[in-house]
Amino acid sequence: MNDPLQATRQVLWNIDHVWVMYALLLPTMGVAGYGIYRRVQRWRRGLSENRFDRPLERVALLMQNGLLQLRTWRKLYPGTLHAMIFWGFIVLTIATTVVMIDYDFGIPIMRGNFYLYFQSLTVDIFGALAIVGIGMAGYRRWIARPSQLVYTREADGLLVLILVILVSGFLIEGWRIAATDDPWGAWSPFGKLVADVSRQVMSVDAMIVAHRLTWWSHLLLVFGLIAWAPYTKLVHVVTSPLNLYTARLAPIGATLRKIDFEHSEKLGINSLAGFTWKDRLDFDACTECGRCTAVCPANRVGKLLSPRDIILDLRSLANDPQADPTQSYIGATPALSVEALWQCTTCGACVEACPVSIEQMPKIVDTRRFLVMEDAEFPETMQQALTSLETRGHPLRGTAFSRVDWTQGLNVTTMAEAKDADVLLWVGCGGALVERNQKVVRSLAQLLTKAGVKFAILGREEKCTGDPARRIGNEFLFSMLAEENIATLDRYQVKTIVTSCPHCFNTFQNEYPQFGGRYEVFHHSEYLAKLVSEGRLSADLPSDKTITFHDPCYLGRHNGVYDAPRQLVQISSSLAPVEMQQSRENGYCCGGGGGMSFIDEPPNQRVNQERARQVLETNADVVAVGCPFCMTMLEDGINARKGDRDVKVMDIAELLWQAVEQSPTS
Amino acid sequence: MNIIVCIKQILDPEIPARDFRVDSAKREAERGSANLVTNIFCENALETALQFREAHGGKITVVSVGPEGAEDVLRKALALTANEAVLVINDAPGLADPLFVARTLAAAIRKIGAFDAVLLGREAGDWGAGQTGGLLAEELGLPCISFAESLAPAAPGAVQVKRQTDSGWELLESTMPLVVTITNHEKNVPRIPKTRDVMQSYRKPLTKWTLADVGIDPASTAAYYEVAELSIPRKETQCEFIAGDTLEAKIDAFASRLTEVMRAL
Ligand code: SF4
Numbered sequence A: 001m002n003d004p005l006q007a008t009r010q011v012l013w014n015i016d017h018v019w020v021m022y023a024l025l026l027p028t029m030g031v032a033g034y035g036i037y038r039r040v041q042r043w044r045r046g047l048s049e050n051r052f053d054r055p056l057e058r059v060a061l062l063m064q065n066g067l068l069q070l071r072t073w074r075k076l077y078p079g080t081l082h083a084m085i086f087w088g089f090i091v092l093t094i095a096t097t098v099v100m101i102d103y104d105f106g107i108p109i110m111r112g113n114f115y116l117y118f119q120s121l122t123v124d125i126f127g128a129l130a131i132v133g134i135g136m137a138g139y140r141r142w143i144a145r146p147s148q149l150v151y152t153r154e155a156d157g158l159l160v161l162i163l164v165i166l167v168s169g170f171l172i173e174g175w176r177i178a179a180t181d182d183p184w185g186a187w188s189p190f191g192k193l194v195a196d197v198s199r200q201v202m203s204v205d206a207m208i209v210a211h212r213l214t215w216w217s218h219l220l221l222v223f224g225l226i227a228w229a230p231y232t233k234l235v236h237v238v239t240s241p242l243n244l245y246t247a248r249l250a251p252i253g254a255t256l257r258k259i260d261f262e263h264s265e266k267l268g269i270n271s272l273a274g275f276t277w278k279d280r281l282d283f284d285a286c287t288e289c290g291r292c293t294a295v296c297p298a299n300r301v302g303k304l305l306s307p308r309d310i311i312l313d314l315r316s317l318a319n320d321p322q323a324d325p326t327q328s329y330i331g332a333t334p335a336l337s338v339e340a341l342w343q344c345t346t347c348g349a350c351v352e353a354c355p356v357s358i359e360q361m362p363k364i365v366d367t368r369r370f371l372v373m374e375d376a377e378f379p380e381t382m383q384q385a386l387t388s389l390e391t392r393g394h395p396l397r398g399t400a401f402s403r404v405d406w407t408q409g410l411n412v413t414t415m416a417e418a419k420d421a422d423v424l425l426w427v428g429c430g431g432a433l434v435e436r437n438q439k440v441v442r443s444l445a446q447l448l449t450k451a452g453v454k455f456a457i458l459g460r461e462e463k464c465t466g467d468p469a470r471r472i473g474n475e476f477l478f479s480m481l482a483e484e485n486i487a488t489l490d491r492y493q494v495k496t497i498v499t500s501c502p503h504c505f506n507t508f509q510n511e512y513p514q515f516g517g518r519y520e521v522f523h524h525s526e527y528l529a530k531l532v533s534e535g536r537l538s539a540d541l542p543s544d545k546t547i548t549f550h551d552p553c554y555l556g557r558h559n560g561v562y563d564a565p566r567q568l569v570q571i572s573s574s575l576a577p578v579e580m581q582q583s584r585e586n587g588y589c590c591g592g593g594g595g596m597s598f599i600d601e602p603p604n605q606r607v608n609q610e611r612a613r614q615v616l617e618t619n620a621d622v623v624a625v626g627c628p629f630c631m632t633m634l635e636d637g638i639n640a641r642k643g644d645r646d647v648k649v650m651d652i653a654e655l656l657w658q659a660v661e662q663s664p665t666s
Numbered sequence B: 001m002n003i004i005v006c007i008k009q010i011l012d013p014e015i016p017a018r019d020f021r022v023d024s025a026k027r028e029a030e031r032g033s034a035n036l037v038t039n040i041f042c043e044n045a046l047e048t049a050l051q052f053r054e055a056h057g058g059k060i061t062v063v064s065v066g067p068e069g070a071e072d073v074l075r076k077a078l079a080l081t082a083n084e085a086v087l088v089i090n091d092a093p094g095l096a097d098p099l100f101v102a103r104t105l106a107a108a109i110r111k112i113g114a115f116d117a118v119l120l121g122r123e124a125g126d127w128g129a130g131q132t133g134g135l136l137a138e139e140l141g142l143p144c145i146s147f148a149e150s151l152a153p154a155a156p157g158a159v160q161v162k163r164q165t166d167s168g169w170e171l172l173e174s175t176m177p178l179v180v181t182i183t184n185h186e187k188n189v190p191r192i193p194k195t196r197d198v199m200q201s202y203r204k205p206l207t208k209w210t211l212a213d214v215g216i217d218p219a220s221t222a223a224y225y226e227v228a229e230l231s232i233p234r235k236e237t238q239c240e241f242i243a244g245d246t247l248e249a250k251i252d253a254f255a256s257r258l259t260e261v262m263r264a265l
């Protein structure tokens, strides 16, 4: 009798008129299907964009961030609760499918060990975990109430509904086990618990009635949820996997689109009509988790910018049947206001944090493009930077230096003079024209000389790569600078570029290829680390300072280079380096990217001061940087905050040069 | 209203100090690696004209006297939506003196035809002579208002001009046509062009005349004005310590040394 190989249970025990269930299934699917169909129709209204190349990589991404929830896990508490609900529902859905195969298709698979281990035990445990997950979500939403969440009736309703569905499932199971005296009941420990408790308080007859009523209620609620879901944020069950599959494969630094000026009716985007289907899918994929806004440096210091609300407000517009798709959305809501749009440092933290790979920052830049190129309306100090960029080839208005002043006393040649250089040292405007950074480039040049690298600079022929123009939104100016620089680089047949500016690095690496310029590009941290590992440089006199490294957004998050600068920091001091609370992918912006270094931030809302605070939280004597913008921003921030502490900002090249300088030449 | 705005291309005044050199023999600034830009007061003049046109309608024609390359500054003005542009080509090397420029401009303006006002920058950021406006008015036989910051319509055929003075401002009314030199003011900060307009500016027609076309003798380029000597002022610092046994003695010594030095200057 109790042969485990025979173990199973009667499907639809105690239920008559089963046809009603099938009859209800039809409208349920119809309503849900219509909800999805409407969304798909809205996506199809978007412009075209190819997001289906390289399918294997896409499947891999889907597995990592979908099935395994890797990004969601990055935040422990919400990651855990989401995984419990997510996996709970996956297992419950598989279980329902098993029932269907067994009962409707008449293939008896719900038997024996499979029935006991999976259909009873596993399903029971995962169902219970889902309830715990919902409990944790409820605690977060109703008691802890972090500001990153969006508080709506809909979200409350969904949570309660799912909880009721899960709990009623256990009641049904428990009453069935009790009323049928199920010999395998113990394999469903939580169902068994309900059964045991019920036996104490109810008669078997009462259980049979309660079971039947609850079963039908449970069914109605499940069908109701299925029908409603596509109209709520729960649609992310469908849209997230789609969005993960169609996610950007290139690094964050390569997200901005090139504009075809000849054939564009409008430059940049200011209305829904400008977005591609993928942008529209982004809107619908948002789970309202708020992680993007929680990591946004501008938002953190109290500014208006909120990438989450940009996505959600665009979604409301896209899903509003009354809204005119050609109407400008700029200024339609606080999140879409001009003020907020000019607060973004393009640090990419939002893009990195989003568990469903939504691209918030590129939409900000697309909108800036409209403001700059069609309206010519943007902050005056940014205008001055761009005007200088246009007339003088650099954005640093009023600099007292020329591009070659920093070479005084060093033996640095230009490409025009040195015909046999292997490497072009791209100095960058920040390196050449800002006094503090000239020391960095001098250290770098001396390191290269010491290592015997044959390098040269472009000198006066160098022009800004155009990064500030592109991030501020003047794509036209950017493309002119790109073409000009590429022509210069071609003239000298440059193959290898080393630069100490991550913005220049990113532009060469990810953006000039769009214009036909392809080079082997190294950030100086990578190149110096290479020279060290080849034994061409050795840090024989490390300092005795505690160093912490500040990841530049355009090196780290935008291009995934985290280790090379840390290796240099490591060997530059005899003391172990320390990490700030926020580092690597999670690094916090210095506040200088995206043209923001050309803007005067309100004194109480300065991103650089917040980062300086984080630096000072460590016991570091030196904060190492790898970017001329970070240098300026952090020096200002640290000076404002350090009080009587002695904390210095130094570039990794300076630190390494100090440690190498007195070493005998190898 | 038809407004003519005169525009001058100059050496970028924001060139880093260390890069700025003069050729003392030729008595002119070296071009070096510096860029050529639109003179800032000319930009203020164009901005004033653009604002007037926005508010009251009309047409703006920009005119420049200079080498072929001065086309750049006219294209920039076209990008800012000036309606027409005329370049009078003067290839002659060396300084084009203010009277020559004023005469050339006057000839070009007569050739352009009917106009109601000519706007110029109050002076140029290279030589800073500040004479062209007045001389042009003289050549055209028109009234001239200098150091203006804004224009407003007045009775038919007249215009109201707000002019800055050392102690405040004056509001003047003049019949048209007239010549106005424009100074900078918070209300005429030059705007930046829309990209679409920049793209289109390359396709807009631009009239080019030679000096002969406007009836000016090329030989008169620098006939009225001569630079006698040109050099960059040198800054010298000398440090001297004043000795003395007591503080009083030191102060006395310091005072007498100071008087000496002052006299020597
Ligand atoms: S890129 Fe950075 S600053 Fe801009 S919205 Fe995203 S997180 Fe905020």
Ligand code: SF4
Pocket: A285, A286, A287, A288, A289, A290, A291, A292, A293, A307, A308, A311, A353, A354, A355, A356, A357, A358, A360
């Ligand atoms: S955009 Fe992404 S990170 Fe931001 S709220 Fe939506 S799902 Fe969360």
